Amino acid sequence: MASINRTDLIQVTGRHGGSTVIALTISGASSIGDVFRQVRSSAPEGCGIIALSLRNRTQGWTQQHNLVFRKPRVTVGRAEAAGARSLPSLFDQA
Numbered sequence: 001m002a003s004i005n006r007t008d009l010i011q012v013t014g015r016h017g018g019s020t021v022i023a024l025t026i027s028g029a030s031s032i033g034d035v036f037r038q039v040r041s042s043a044p045e046g047c048g049i050i051a052l053s054l055r056n057r058t059q060g061w062t063q064q065h066n067l068v069f070r071k072p073r074v075t076v077g078r079a080e081a082a083g084a085r086s087l088p089s090l091f092d093q094a
Contacts, residue, residue, distance in 0.1 A: 008058040
C-alpha cells in the first residue's frame with residue numbers, strides 16, 4: 001500500500017450513482033484512516049456506497065476504494081418502543 005505523509009496533497013473524488021458527491025483536497029493526513037475520517041465527516045448523510053478515487057498529487061499514485069455509509073441510528077425511549085410494537089415478535093415469550 002502506498003504511504004501518505006503529512007505534507008502530501010490528496011485529491012479525493014467520491015461518486016454515488018454516477019454523480020460526484022464529494023470533491024476534496026486534503027493535506028495534513030498521515031494515513032489512509034485519516035483520509036477516510038475526513039471523507040466520512042464531509043459526506044452527505046445516509047448516502048449508501050461511495051466509490052472513492054484517491055490521488056496523491058505529491059507522490060503521483062492513485063487508489064480506488066469503496067466506502068459504505070450506514071443510515072444514522074434513531075434512538076427510541078422504552079415507552080415509545082413498547083407502544084410502537086403492535087405486531088407480535090418471534091422473541092416475545094407467552
